[in-house]
Amino acid sequence: MNTTNQLAEPVLGLNVPAAPGMTLADVSTPALIIDLDAFERNVERLRIFVKKNGVRLRAHAKTHKSADIAHYQMKHGGACGICCQKVSEAEAMVAGGVQDVLVSNQVVDTKKIDRLARLAGQARLLVCVDDLGNVDDLSTAAASHNVTIECLVEIDCGAGRCGVQWGEPVVGLAKKIAASAGLQFSGLQAYQGAAQHVRDYDERKAKIETAIRQVADTLAMLAAQELQCDIVGGAGTGTYYFEGASGVYNELQCGSYIFMDAAYQRVLDESGNCVSEFENSLFIYTSVMSHATAAMAICDAGLKAQSVDSGLPVIFGRDDVEYVKCSDEHGVIDDPQSALRLNEKLKLVPGHCDPTCNLYDWYVGVRDGNVECVWPVTARGMVL
Amino acid sequence: MNTTNQLAEPVLGLNVPAAPGMTLADVSTPALIIDLDAFERNVERLRIFVKKNGVRLRAHAKTHKSADIAHYQMKHGGACGICCQKVSEAEAMVAGGVQDVLVSNQVVDTKKIDRLARLAGQARLLVCVDDLGNVDDLSTAAASHNVTIECLVEIDCGAGRCGVQWGEPVVGLAKKIAASAGLQFSGLQAYQGAAQHVRDYDERKAKIETAIRQVADTLAMLAAQELQCDIVGGAGTGTYYFEGASGVYNELQCGSYIFMDAAYQRVLDESGNCVSEFENSLFIYTSVMSHATAAMAICDAGLKAQSVDSGLPVIFGRDDVEYVKCSDEHGVIDDPQSALRLNEKLKLVPGHCDPTCNLYDWYVGVRDGNVECVWPVTARGMVL
Numbered sequence: 001m002n003t004t005n006q007l008a009e010p011v012l013g014l015n016v017p018a019a020p021g022m023t024l025a026d027v028s029t030p031a032l033i034i035d036l037d038a039f040e041r042n043v044e045r046l047r048i049f050v051k052k053n054g055v056r057l058r059a060h061a062k063t064h065k066s067a068d069i070a071h072y073q074m075k076h077g078g079a080c081g082i083c084c085q086k087v088s089e090a091e092a093m094v095a096g097g098v099q100d101v102l103v104s105n106q107v108v109d110t111k112k113i114d115r116l117a118r119l120a121g122q123a124r125l126l127v128c129v130d131d132l133g134n135v136d137d138l139s140t141a142a143a144s145h146n147v148t149i150e151c152l153v154e155i156d157c158g159a160g161r162c163g164v165q166w167g168e169p170v171v172g173l174a175k176k177i178a179a180s181a182g183l184q185f186s187g188l189q190a191y192q193g194a195a196q197h198v199r200d201y202d203e204r205k206a207k208i209e210t211a212i213r214q215v216a217d218t219l220a221m222l223a224a225q226e227l228q229c230d231i232v233g234g235a236g237t238g239t240y241y242f243e244g245a246s247g248v249y250n251e252l253q254c255g256s257y258i259f260m261d262a263a264y265q266r267v268l269d270e271s272g273n274c275v276s277e278f279e280n281s282l283f284i285y286t287s288v289m290s291h292a293t294a295a296m297a298i299c300d301a302g303l304k305a306q307s308v309d310s311g312l313p314v315i316f317g318r319d320d321v322e323y324v325k326c327s328d329e330h331g332v333i334d335d336p337q338s339a340l341r342l343n344e345k346l347k348l349v350p351g352h353c354d355p356t357c358n359l360y361d362w363y364v365g366v367r368d369g370n371v372e373c374v375w376p377v378t379a380r381g382m383v384l
Numbered sequence: 385m386n387t388t389n390q391l392a393e394p395v396l397g398l399n400v401p402a403a404p405g406m407t408l409a410d411v412s413t414p415a416l417i418i419d420l421d422a423f424e425r426n427v428e429r430l431r432i433f434v435k436k437n438g439v440r441l442r443a444h445a446k447t448h449k450s451a452d453i454a455h456y457q458m459k460h461g462g463a464c465g466i467c468c469q470k471v472s473e474a475e476a477m478v479a480g481g482v483q484d485v486l487v488s489n490q491v492v493d494t495k496k497i498d499r500l501a502r503l504a505g506q507a508r509l510l511v512c513v514d515d516l517g518n519v520d521d522l523s524t525a526a527a528s529h530n531v532t533i534e535c536l537v538e539i540d541c542g543a544g545r546c547g548v549q550w551g552e553p554v555v556g557l558a559k560k561i562a563a564s565a566g567l568q569f570s571g572l573q574a575y576q577g578a579a580q581h582v583r584d585y586d587e588r589k590a591k592i593e594t595a596i597r598q599v600a601d602t603l604a605m606l607a608a609q610e611l612q613c614d615i616v617g618g619a620g621t622g623t624y625y626f627e628g629a630s631g632v633y634n635e636l637q638c639g640s641y642i643f644m645d646a647a648y649q650r651v652l653d654e655s656g657n658c659v660s661e662f663e664n665s666l667f668i669y670t671s672v673m674s675h676a677t678a679a680m681a682i683c684d685a686g687l688k689a690q691s692v693d694s695g696l697p698v699i700f701g702r703d704d705v706e707y708v709k710c711s712d713e714h715g716v717i718d719d720p721q722s723a724l725r726l727n728e729k730l731k732l733v734p735g736h737c738d739p740t741c742n743l744y745d746w747y748v749g750v751r752d753g754n755v756e757c758v759w760p761v762t763a764r765g766m767v768l
Binding site for chain 2: 062160162164165304327359360
């Protein structure tokens, strides 16, 4: 059994739904399709925002897990690099040619730290830290591989997940990193994940204002110790305009903006309307596979074709039919007027794009009704 | 790009968590591990049941998607064959050497019907039908490939999904199948999926009794037309003892019994206790990766390491800590006594085993604390 760290090409097998040149109607279902025009407009919108606000974009690749999309974001979307969440995801991206990767997460297992240090010999590599002992382990590995690992101290600025509290704990970690062989203190990771899907604009804004204050106060304490932050990173698709205009954060980590999903579309803007700056560009293409009951159609996209953790998918462009129930391989669609026909195809807006993309091996890129490209989901299943 | 139907070997890449001979403690996380002793006992328990009740077992491979496990069930577990839900899943299983496969689902797309007919040239192949037009399409493909496709008419006996109503609609479909070139009418598919997780024993029993009556009445109507049913199939892990003892069903389609999961463990027996005939044999092995807050540990198994559609995972063998929240790559664990340490490993019982297995490329088989085997999830991601 081959268990080396050599990156294998994504397997081309029985689950390939399309090939370039086909029409959309000929794509096998369920398949993950990208409306390339909408995708490109989304990428362009955020590029303009970061340019206007004088901040960097480090696009989060945990959303798409695709080296092709990462390269597109860096070439056309103003991204200076990418974020990953796992060492194996970062390995796949570096093997796919990406040269600037932040693992926006803790890496504390000895074997994974070793993999991280190897990777730092192949690309600019940054990682988050929230534990003093972990600094020692990272330093040992970096020194043994003769590389530099850049470290961001993670602040828990309200997300209630990883990260230390703002202020002194951050300063303590930063000092230790700065004094450790093989490590470089590069700044702060301050992602307020719990604010991203808060529907109400003012409530969302208040959460980010709190985070911004904590970060600003911490930056002042670090500066007093002559600890400079190259990166003050955080923000997601639900809040980036707050961090981006704060004058405190300088690197945004949006991921979902390229695709949007039903959960993000429930987030409201200042006027109480659905946030609309990004378009749905990602769809689960599905077919009606049974319609034995007049008012109910069954489609072929169930739990193995999408993650329903953030709610059921929305049928795009249709208000006469509704996706109401999901089992392993089936979706139940209310079809009160019996409008759907067997084999009819529908586009579903996934409830939550990130874990949905992770189920597929391929993105089918579509423009003007034709398949233009089939991109591998490079880091699909890379959870280690 | 290779888009032929040739089965590729599962990719050996960066997401391989273990190799045979390692200790469990050395397995990289998150990983899907099987307690082989518990798994084998589960397989043996159902083998004894079907033998005692004089019914067949056609184990559902949608749970595990593994050719290794399918072979084990057929060799040691009394299974006469397997069920699959998708054509691509069936292709992967046939390529893996399984020779008797029921696609327990409708196949209505022309290209998929063609793949199904090709497959019928390589193995005994059965499929479910609930549409008269579909019978024509299946017949055309079978005739053109010069094969026989066996058809089961699917009855919606309460699940509210695919299938026609019992009685006349079934007879009409059966007659048409029996008269169609390349097709053979082989019986009924009558899976009451909506009963499987009904917690209360009597309520669950009543649902299956209704299904049994509908099936028995339909069988009488078919017999009056001299249409014999080789297979009367259905049942799952939550209800198999009803169908298995009914004298009406003759082929059980249990899947989850090999692994169990938290959702099935909430199902109650006659005395109001948790059903206990099967053991937890499947776990998500996870590590504590952050513990910056005393009463909260963060583990490395989130939404990309499990499906939470049926609830959060349960931490196996621990009542001092609780998995309370799940995001893409993280699990939040309440740890009021600060009992957990960084890098400590835990076993999670997944909320829902089927879609969880579909996220992984490998099963890590463990016995006596050592990795005995690493089995590919042969049909992982095969949704077409």
